[in-house]
Every structure is written in C-alpha cells, then in structure tokens.
Amino acid sequence: MVFLSSFLLVIPWLGYQYILEMEQVLRRGQEQIVLGTAQALATALNERPELFDEGSYSPARRSEDLYVYPIFSALALDDGSLTDWNEYQQYEVTFGDKDQLRTQLNPSRYYSRDETLSFRNMVGEHDGSLYAYFKVSDDEIVYRSRDSLSVHRSDFLEITMLSKEGNEIKRYVIAPYEPEFLYPFQVADGYSNPIHEDRISGQWYESNEGYEIELQIPMDMLGDRLGFAIFDVDDESNRYVKTAVATYRVADADRLGSLRLPTPEIDRIVAGMGHNNSRIQVLDRNGRVLQSVGDIQSATGLLLSSASGETPINKYWLYMQNKILNPLYYQFLTKPSNNFIDELYSDVTREGAHINAALEGEATTQFRTLAYTDTRLLEAAHPILANGEIMGAVVVDQNMNGLRTFRNEAMEMLFNTMLAVMLIVTLGLFFSASRISSRIRSLRNQAEGIIGETGRIQNTIVATRNSDEIGDLSRSFSTIVERLTQYTDYLENMSSRLSHELRTPVIVVRSSLENLGLTAPNHESAVYIERAEEGIRRLNLILTNMSEATRLEQMLQTSEKEKIELSKVLPGCVEGYKLAYPETRFELDISPQPIFIDGVPEYIAQLLDKLIANAVEFSYEDQSIIVFSRALRDHAIIKVSNAGPYLPEEMQDRLFESMISMRPQEKQDQPHLGMGLHIARLITEFHGGQIRAENRQDREGVVITVVVPLFYR
Amino acid sequence: MSRRIAIVEDEAAIRENYADVLRKQGYEVQTFANRKDAMSAFDIRLPSLAIIDIGLENEIDGGFNLCQTLRSLSDTLPIIFLTARDNDFDTVSGLRMGADDYLTKDISLPHLTARIAALFRRLDVIDQPPLPESLLHRGKLSLDISRLTIQWDGQPVALTVTEFWMVHALAKFPGHVKSRQVLMQESKIFVDGSTITSHVKRIRKKFILIDEDFDCIETVYGMGYRWNIMLETVT
Numbered sequence: 001m002v003f004l005s006s007f008l009l010v011i012p013w014l015g016y017q018y019i020l021e022m023e024q025v026l027r028r029g030q031e032q033i034v035l036g037t038a039q040a041l042a043t044a045l046n047e048r049p050e051l052f053d054e055g056s057y058s059p060a061r062r063s064e065d066l067y068v069y070p071i072f073s074a075l076a077l078d079d080g081s082l083t084d085w086n087e088y089q090q091y092e093v094t095f096g097d098k099d100q101l102r103t104q105l106n107p108s109r110y111y112s113r114d115e116t117l118s119f120r121n122m123v124g125e126h127d128g129s130l131y132a133y134f135k136v137s138d139d140e141i142v143y144r145s146r147d148s149l150s151v152h153r154s155d156f157l158e159i160t161m162l163s164k165e166g167n168e169i170k171r172y173v174i175a176p177y178e179p180e181f182l183y184p185f186q187v188a189d190g191y192s193n194p195i196h197e198d199r200i201s202g203q204w205y206e207s208n209e210g211y212e213i214e215l216q217i218p219m220d221m222l223g224d225r226l227g228f229a230i231f232d233v234d235d236e237s238n239r240y241v242k243t244a245v246a247t248y249r250v251a252d253a254d255r256l257g258s259l260r261l262p263t264p265e266i267d268r269i270v271a272g273m274g275h276n277n278s279r280i281q282v283l284d285r286n287g288r289v290l291q292s293v294g295d296i297q298s299a300t301g302l303l304l305s306s307a308s309g310e311t312p313i314n315k316y317w318l319y320m321q322n323k324i325l326n327p328l329y330y331q332f333l334t335k336p337s338n339n340f341i342d343e344l345y346s347d348v349t350r351e352g353a354h355i356n357a358a359l360e361g362e363a364t365t366q367f368r369t370l371a372y373t374d375t376r377l378l379e380a381a382h383p384i385l386a387n388g389e390i391m392g393a394v395v396v397d398q399n400m401n402g403l404r405t406f407r408n409e410a411m412e413m414l415f416n417t418m419l420a421v422m423l424i425v426t427l428g429l430f431f432s433a434s435r436i437s438s439r440i441r442s443l444r445n446q447a448e449g450i451i452g453e454t455g456r457i458q459n460t461i462v463a464t465r466n467s468d469e470i471g472d473l474s475r476s477f478s479t480i481v482e483r484l485t486q487y488t489d490y491l492e493n494m495s496s497r498l499s500h501e502l503r504t505p506v507i508v509v510r511s512s513l514e515n516l517g518l519t520a521p522n523h524e525s526a527v528y529i530e531r532a533e534e535g536i537r538r539l540n541l542i543l544t545n546m547s548e549a550t551r552l553e554q555m556l557q558t559s560e561k562e563k564i565e566l567s568k569v570l571p572g573c574v575e576g577y578k579l580a581y582p583e584t585r586f587e588l589d590i591s592p593q594p595i596f597i598d599g600v601p602e603y604i605a606q607l608l609d610k611l612i613a614n615a616v617e618f619s620y621e622d623q624s625i626i627v628f629s630r631a632l633r634d635h636a637i638i639k640v641s642n643a644g645p646y647l648p649e650e651m652q653d654r655l656f657e658s659m660i661s662m663r664p665q666e667k668q669d670q671p672h673l674g675m676g677l678h679i680a681r682l683i684t685e686f687h688g689g690q691i692r693a694e695n696r697q698d699r700e701g702v703v704i705t706v707v708v709p710l711f712y713r
Numbered sequence: 714m715s716r717r718i719a720i721v722e723d724e725a726a727i728r729e730n731y732a733d734v735l736r737k738q739g740y741e742v743q744t745f746a747n748r749k750d751a752m753s754a755f756d757i758r759l760p761s762l763a764i765i766d767i768g769l770e771n772e773i774d775g776g777f778n779l780c781q782t783l784r785s786l787s788d789t790l791p792i793i794f795l796t797a798r799d800n801d802f803d804t805v806s807g808l809r810m811g812a813d814d815y816l817t818k819d820i821s822l823p824h825l826t827a828r829i830a831a832l833f834r835r836l837d838v839i840d841q842p843p844l845p846e847s848l849l850h851r852g853k854l855s856l857d858i859s860r861l862t863i864q865w866d867g868q869p870v871a872l873t874v875t876e877f878w879m880v881h882a883l884a885k886f887p888g889h890v891k892s893r894q895v896l897m898q899e900s901k902i903f904v905d906g907s908t909i910t911s912h913v914k915r916i917r918k919k920f921i922l923i924d925e926d927f928d929c930i931e932t933v934y935g936m937g938y939r940w941n942i943m944l945e946t947v948t
Contacts, residue, residue, distance in 0.1 A: 503797040504724055507818040511730035514822040518734065540819055544799070551800050555911075569934045576892070576936030602910050605934045
C-alpha cells in the first residue's frame with residue numbers, strides 16, 4: 001500500500017520536471033529572441049560604416065584620439081574632489097614622459113628632461129558638455145605670480161582645439177594664481193594677448209601628488225579635434241617651462257586627436273529597438289560602448305501580466321499562501337531580486353566571451369550568474385559587419401528574473417494543486433481504508449461470534465449486499481457457516497437419531513421375548529430367554545447412553561444458572577458416593593471458606609458423578625480418591641485424584657471427546673461408550689470453565705482438574 | 714364388563730406384542746396403525762383406556778394430536794403415552810396434553826400391565842370412600858394409595874401415576890434419602906437421572922401451585938432426594 005502510494009509522489013515530480021523543461025524551452029526562446037534582437041539591430045547597422053565614423057574624421061585610430069565616454073550623471077565641478085567621477089575613473093588615460101612635447105617654450109626636449117611630470121586624463125560627455133579631469137603628478141607647483149601679465153610663466157594647462165566654426169586652431173590657457181576656480185584665457189600665438197574665455201569653467205586644486213583640474217567645456221565650442229597639454233615650471237625665480245606633457249605629438253591642426261562621440265544615428269536606430277525589455281548596447285571593435293539603452297534591472301525579457309489586477313482572492317487563502325505555503329516553497333525555490341548590481345557592466349566598455357566571439361564575427365549567447373545574488377543574465381552579442389569587416393557588435397542583455405518569476409508562479413500553482421490533490425487523495429484513501437478495515441473488522445467480529453464458548457455454532461453471518469470482494473467474502477462466509485451448521489446438526493443428532501432408530505427393533509425383540517417368557521414357561525427355554533433379555537438390556541443401556549449427551553445439551557440450553565455454594569454441594573455428593581461405592585475410600589479436601597459459583601447444582605453433581613465414576617473405575621484397590629476444591633483468584637478449582645495407572649500420553653487431550661474410551665478390554669463387563677468425560681466436559685464448558693486430565697506427580701495416578709469462574713455479579 | 718384398551722402404534726410387531734399381553738390379561742384390545750383409523754373408531758365408541766405412540770406413520774406428532782382430541786371427547790378417559798422418545802421435552806409436552814402417564818418403551822411388559830391396572834383401579838375407586846389402610850398421612854400430605862391420588866392440605870394435587878409413585882417413595886420414609894435409582898425402581902419407569910430430576914422439579918411445581926411455601930422435597934446433591942418433615946413440623 002505504501003509502495004503503491006509512493007507512486008503518487010511521481011506526479012509532482014513529473015510536474016516539476018515539466019516546469020523545468022518548460023523553463024528550458026522558454027529560456028531557449030528568450031535566448032533566440034535576444035539573439036534575434038541583436039541580429040536585427042546588427043542588420044540595421046550593417047554596411048553602414050559611416051555610423052561608426054561619424055564622431056571622428058580620422059581614417060584610422062591614433063593614440064591622440066580622445067575618447068569621450070558618455071556620463072549618465074551630472075558632475076559637480078566645485079566639490080574639490082574627483083569622487084563624483086567614481087567608476088568612470090577607471091577609463092582614465094595616463095600620459096607620462098613618453099608623451100613629452102617640445103614647444104617654443106621648452107625648445108630642447110632632451111636638454112631638460114623631467115620624469116617627474118605626468119598626468120592622467122579622462123574625458124566624458126554629459127548633457128551637451130564635455131567634462132575632463134587631469135590628475136597631475138608634479139613635484140613642484142609654481143603658480144602664476146600676482147603681478148605677471150603673461151600666462152605662460154608658471155604651471156599651466158593648455159587646451160588646443162579646432163573651433164566649431166571655421167575649423168581654425170584655438171588655444172586656451174589655464175594658469176591660476178593659486179588653487180581656485182578656473183579663469184581661462186584665449187591666447188594667440190606666443191601666448192600673447194590673453195582674452196578671458198568664460199565658457200570654460202572648472203576648478204584647480206592641490207592633491208597629494210600635485211594638483212588636479214576638473215573642467216567643463218560646452219560641446220558647441222568644440223570642433224572635431226582636441227588636445228590637452230600640461231606645462232611645468234619648477235624654478236620659481238626664472239620661471240622657464242621645463243617640461244610639457246600633452247595628449248598630442250605635434251601642435252598642429254592635423255595632429256590633434258579627434259573626439260570620439262556617441263553617434264546620434266546609432267542612437268536613433270537603437271532607440272527604435274529600445275522598448276523590448278532589454279538592455280541594448282552597441283560596441284565598437286574595441287569593446288567600447290557607443291550606445292546603451294535600457295537598464296538591466298528592468299530588462300526582464302518577458303512581459304508579465306501582474307496578478308494583482310485579477311479578481312480579489314479570499315483573504316484567508318491569501319494569508320495561507322503568503323504566510324505558510326510560500327515560505328515553504330521558497331526553501332528550495334530561488335526568488336531573485338531586481339535590486340542587483342551588474343559589476344561587470346559599465347557604460348564604457350564591455351568584456352566577455354560572447355563579445356569577444358562577436359567581435360570575431362560569431363553571434364553567441366551566454367548566461368552569467370551575478371555574484372552574491374541569484375540573478376542570472378542572458379547576454380547575446382551579434383557582430384556588425386561593414387564591407388566584410390567587423391565594425392563592432394550589438395549586445396543585448398536580459399535578466400532571467402522574469403522567467404524565474406514565471407517559473408516560480410507555475411511552481412506555486414503546481415505545488416498548490418499537488419497539495420490539494422494529495423490532500424484529497426490522502427483523505428480519500430484514509431476514508432476508503434478505514435471503511436474497508438471497519439467492514440473487515442465487523443466481519444471478523446461476526447466470524448469470531450459464530451463459535452461460542454462451548455465450541456458450538458451460535459450465530460451466523462449476515463451476508464451483506466455489497467458487490468465488492470468483502471461483500472463476496474461475507475457471502476461465502478455466510479454460506480460456509482450455513483453448511484457447517486447443517487453438518488454439525490447432522491453430526492450432533494446422529495447418535496440420538498441412531499439410538500432412536502435402533503430402539504424400535506430393540507423394543508420389538510424385547511417385547512417378543514417377554515411374551516415368549518410369559519407364554520412358554522419351559523425351564524430350558526427360560527434360560528435362553530433370560531440371556532436374550534440380558535443382552536437386550538445392555539443394548540438398551542448403550543442406546544440410552546448414546547443419547548444422553550444430546551439430551552444433556554438440549555437441557556443445558558434451557559437451563560438457568562444460579563448462585564450455588566460449591567463447598568456445600570461437594571460434601572453432599574461425596575457422602576452419596578460413600579454409599580454408592582462402599583468399597584472405596586474418599587478423602588475430602590475442601591476450602592473452609594465458602595466457594596460460590598454461578599451454576600446449576602444438578603449439573604455440578606452430574607459432573608462429579610462422572611468424574612468419581614471414572615476415578616473409581618481406574619483406582620487401585622484400597623486406595624482413596626481425593627476430592628479437592630479451592631478458590632484461586634477468580635476461579636474455583638475442583639480436583640479429583642485417584643491412584644491408578646497413568647494415562648497414555650497420546651490420550652490426554654482426546655480423553656474428553658465423545659466416544660473415546662481407554663478402558664482395558666478385560667474390564668468391559670459394562671457397556672462403555674466414552675460418554676462420561678465428554679458429558680463432564682459439556683457441563684464444565686456450560687459453566688464457562690476448562691477441564692483437563694494429568695498424571696499425578698506425587699505417585700502413580702491421574703488427576704482431573706476442573707476450573708470454573710467464581711460467582712460475580 | 715370387560716375393559717377395552719385401544720393401542721395406537723404404527724410398528725406392527727410392537728403393537729401386536731402389547732396387544733397379545735393385554736389380551737392375556739383379559740382386556741379387550743383394539744389396535745390402530747395410524748391416527749385416522751383410530752379417530753374413525755373412536756368417533757363411534759370410546760375405549761376404556763388409550764395407549765398412544767407419539768410418532769404415527771407420517772405424522773411425527775400424531776399422538777399428541779390424538780391425545781388432544783381424545784381429551785376433548787372425555788375428561789376421564791385414561792391416556793398413556795408409550796413411546797421411544799425419552800427426552801424431557803416430549804415428556805413435558807405429553808403430560809401437558811392431558812395424558813395420565815408418559816411411559817417409554819423401555820418399560821417391561823409386567824410394569825406396563827401394572828400401570829394399566831393401577832389406572833383402572835383409580836378409575837374404579839373414584840366414587841368409593843377411601844379405605845383407611847390405604848391412606849398415608851405425612852403432615853399436610855395425604856396419599857390414597859388405592860386411588861393413586863394425593864392431597865396437600867386438603868387440596869388434590871394433579872399428579873401422574875409416575876409422579877405419584879415418586880412422592881409415595883419419598884414420603885413413605887420421611888428423612889431417608891432416596892437415590893435416583895431407587896426412585897426409578899419405585900415408580901417403575903426406566904429413564905436416566907436427568908429425567909428423574911425434571912420429574913422432581915415438576916412435582917415441586919405442582920405442589921408450589923397449591924402452597925407457595927412448599928419445601929418438603931429436598932435435594933441431596935449427589936445422592937438423591939428426601940421428604941423433609943423438619944420444615945413441616947415447624948409450620
């Protein structure tokens with residue numbers, strides 16, 4: 001039963017497997033969709049190399065190029081620190097002694113080589129302005145003297161650019177008196193004729209290594225090319241420029257670095273794809289992010305209809321669902337949160353096997369699990385081709401939370417259904433099992449009740465009408481009992497019927513003999529008649545004995561028990577036996593306390609008659625017969641012991657059966673049918689007791705013990 | 714006037730044996746094999762005494778029906794059941810039907826004739842004054858041996874002949890225990906001990922019907938019964 005029931009557990013397992021399979025399919029689907037999105041976008045961008053060149057006029061990448069990273073938050077210029085640049089700082093570019101520039105201010109480059117000067121630069125774009133910072137490492141900071149009109153005789157920053165209009169070179173110098181807000185000048189050749197330029201703003205402040213500059217330039221000032229140079233003056237007395245480090249090599253229009261800006265065309269194309277629950281990024285061939293749309297937290301991929309708008313559910317059920325079931329389920333279901341941080345992600349560059357593969361021309365997808373969270377990301381990358389050349393890649397990311405949520409909802413539904421089904425099945429099994437067992441129990445009780453204490457069939461089984469196996473069993477039991485009853489009746493009545501049938505011919509013979517005796521008083525024939533009559537008399541005795549047990553049973557059924565004092569009945573009986581068997585001695589050993597039993601005194605006397613007759617018959621001569629009686633706990637014990645031959649071992653159990661006699665052949669002067677002890681047993685069982693015969697331990701002899709319950713009411 | 718005895722018995726050999734014995738005794742005997750024949754004859758003329766077997770050919774209880782019919786025809790007609798059925802139940806039924814005696818076929822022929830003679834004698838003396846020597850007085854009990862009747866405290870007790878002999882045997886020597894064997898011999902029947910027990914019970918009931926305090930027949934367990942005069946003297 002348990003084994004079979006355990007198969008029920010397979011069903012939720014199958015459901016679970018089905019959901020996992022479903023999730024797998026959905027995940028593949030999502031993968032395909034994401035890859036398709038990437039492919040569609042890549043197709044839109046294919047064969048349009050100009051899109052990738054829009055921000056640059058340079059035919060090839062050069063080290064002078066300045067990369068303008070999109071910055072998505074406003075930056076404060078007056079905070080005196082670079083902390084608000086935070087993670088963008090990792091994209092800063094270091095310029096050192098290899099980038100030293102020879103200008104008219106420091107004509108001999110090898111004359112005074114200063115390895116102490118270097119700076120780190122980062123350029124970004126936010127809200128129509130170019131932002132830049134410089135972390136300058138300088139051992140000696142020399143500020144512009146208060147009374148100096150020239151702007152090139154101290155440490156200063158020079159910004160060189162092609163102007164937006166006219167494409168002419170413009171140069172701006174920032175040379176502060178002290179750490180302060182920037183006060184830039186536009187200068188002509190030879191740093192002459194400085195004119196204040198207020199569109200450039202920012203701050204200069206000192207740091208541990210030297211000084212730091214943060215500045216902002218409006219994009220509409222800028223042409224296509226831009227360069228920065230830091231000039232270093234170490235000697236405050238002569239104030240000659242000792243070293244200059246720049247982002248460019250030669251200070252002419254052609255050699256300035258180009259600005260690489262996010263491209264509006266790509267913007268538009270990507271924006272058109274941008275409403276599909278994904279984060280889409282376009283990368284150039286170096287893995288730098290050109291465009292990014294959407295955020296990964298909300299990029300669940302699946303558009304899930306929320307259940308909250310549906311019909312209000314029973315609040316008890318809701319309570320149960322939330323407080324009991326869900327905590328249980330989420331012991332083994334993971335519920336990812338949308339509050340995760342993609343550490344690898346930045347708006348600047350992207351890395352990853354899928355991107356590498358895409359930049360080598362292969363569209364791939366991959367799954368990535370974020371550390372410390374259960375969130376999994378699906379990332380697809382597709383190459384963008386132009387003229388057979390890989391221009392970049394489209395990366396589409398989605399998180400798997402939507403799918404996971406979907407799966408969890410399905411799981412919850414499955415578990416709820418399973419719980420309900422299991423509950424119903426369990427209750428159903430319980431009810432049917434208890435019904436079956438109660439029916440079996442009642443059948444058993446009936447079956448036990450068939451045979452009464454006396455070993456006779458008392459009741460029958462009521463056959464049920466149920467059509468199942470138990471009903472069938474009950475019907476066959478009923479049939480069996482019926483047949484058994486008939487057969488038992490037949491057997492029980494056999495001896496009395498037999499004696500009845502035999503009696504008539506016996507009477508015929510007997511009456512005829514008597515008639516003969518009366519009519520023919522011949523002396524010779526009288527002897528034979530007398531012998532014949534003696535034979536008939538014994539035959540008649542046999543017949544009487546044969547029906548005695550049946551008669552007794554019939555009478556027992558109609559007798560009513562009463563409270564009798566065993567300790568008075570027994571002595572009376574024994575007195576009678578002393579008269580009846582004058583040659584035999586009787587010893588009485590009866591409890592001085594009265595012993596009361598529930599019984600019929602005549603039958604008890606009859607029982608004792610049989611026991612004594614038996615004992616006398618098997619007693620050796622001159623040996624006494626002991627009648628013993630005691631109350632022991634809730635039973636009365638009667639023992640009749642004689643000194644005589646032991647019982648044959650195999651006869652002890654069968655002694656009390658009908659028609660069992662073990663008398664030696666030579667004692668058969670009286671007819672014996674072995675009914676005596678059988679009648680003793682019938683009477684004992686009528687009184688609810690037991691009878692047994694054993695060999696005596698103390699001497700050769702037999703003791704017959706009768707145990708009957710004491711009177712109680 | 715010769716006595717006419719009707720024997721209703723389906724077993725021909727037994728019937729003729731009994732008939733022969735009774736004819737030798739000087740009785741006129743009619744024999745019938747079944748109830749129908751017997752009834753048609755009885756409709757014409759009633760016998761002086763009827764000996765009836767219970768089982769008659771096809772009718773298991775035909776004798777009982779016959780007894781009932783006869784008793785309705787005559788209140789005084791002596792009826793004897795003579796049957797092989799020796800169980801208590803049939804005995805009680807038979808006597809309740811109004812039979813004067815219930816004998817099993819184990820009874821010897823001399824005993825049977827004695828019983829018949831006794832019944833006739835009771836019939837004969839019913840109108841005559843009782844002879845003093847045939848009367849036995851034991852306190853409230855008085856037995857008329859010649860009429861086979863018993864009176865308790867002046868009231869007649871309806872006992873069968875068997876029961877009469879039992880009471881007679883007990884009351885003849887009050888205080889003496891009479892074993893079942895002795896009672897059987899005295900009442901000239903041959904049944905087993907338990908039938909004696911039920912006879913005694915029935916006798917007690919009949920006395921108690923007249924006197925609720927009757928307690929003269931005492932059971933001596935294992936030995937038999939005795940007529941108790943101790944209680945009687947107290948009352």
